Amino acid sequence: MARDFQAPRGFHDILGSDLRKFRRITSTIRELLKRYNYEEIITPVVEFAEVFERSIGEATDIVQKEMFVFTDKKGRRLALRPEGTAGVVRAYIQNRLYALRPYHKLFYEGPMFRYERPQAGRYRQFHQIGVEVFGVAEPHADAELLRLADEILKALGISATLEINSLGCKVCRPAYREALVEYLHGVANHLCDVCVDRKDRNPLRVLDCKVGTCQEAVKEAPKMLDFLCDECREHYAKLKDYLKELGVSFRENYNLVRGLDYYTRTVFEAVSDELGVAVIAGGRYDYLVEEFGGPPTPALGFAVGVERLMLLVDEPPRDYELYFVIPFGDVHSYALKVADILRKKGKVVELSYRKGGLRKQLELANKLSADYAVIIGEDEMREGAVSLKDMRTGEQRKLRIEEI
């Protein structure tokens, strides 16, 4: 077999059974989003690199080593988007949406790109469907957002644990950060190399380091929750109350910090019980719009990893009946007409292109899991009829063309 070309590493074709899972996931989510009255937005796959660098954070792994960055013919630095939020925020400001209404609820769907080492459920081009809410500071928006994430998982039959935490705001986080850095210096000899390096630069990330010694060292670390200012504490408490009233189960995870710098207050992840990885994740980012030059606008959102979910869902059953029209002999003109009539009646019809005897054609009907075979021979054509065979029962009857 000639393998002259293959897709670049981490880039994949999606087809067949995988694509049916893909569509099941995105259409289920879109259906739910419709009920929440989210409005779709399509933003470019390419943005100026600074859009991501400034929003996601210069010190993050995504920006430092995972972005596809290139220069165009005018020497401008562009990047393939590694996530969806930055582009939507840019679009929100550029299109002055804040001037239209007091708040907005948007969703996007599309490919994202990260230069990472591929693994199961992780590709260099992967797909996310995500939502963003702009202009709402109150915790009932956080609660409804988490409810939506919860509903998505339930609708797809996926068991996952919703983990939540609060990262505070610019009033209370600096003091916490200071306390944490101080603590980390005290236990520095127990930290892994990476964490020793990042304890000053990005101390929060040490909290969710997976290395055993780090987890041990961090057990007694000061908790953000103890440092929350009154407003943040109330926000977090109300969120938990609302979730309880809604019957959304969750687990508090004091070490949940997320890998993007723009988060404030609420952060959350839905961790698959089967895979142990996040399949939905997001949170609040109350300063990002302002940092991008827009008016001060509280905001929040999450992203769903489609490929991750594909590992967890079943292929949906076919939701229509298939009519397989079998021309037998020189009856093609008549068979074309029959297929046409059936399609006009809303039936799903495949007109057989198979050569060979009736037997072979019925074998193909079987292979395609056709519900009905519509057999058309010279006899049927002469009589202006078709023989309709139920492929399940084997029953067959002759119908006049106007009866089908």
Place this chain on the structure above:
RNA sequence: GAGGGUGUAGCUCAGCUGGUAGAGCAGUGGACUGUGGAUCCACGGGUCGCGGGUUCGAGUCCCGUCACCCUCCCCA
């Protein structure tokens, strides 16, 4: 970016200490010229991921490379 594993027919895989490539399933044709899921027979298909090296001879050994999988890192 670090470590490990695997690449042989469309798919799943076998191929021992180097000796000129196989099975099952799938495909095509036939047994069976207008009636399927079964059975039997036949046939087609492979530069053994790619490149180089060792050797009289490499699917097999060595080096490189690419891809996939796993564990880290990170993330959806």
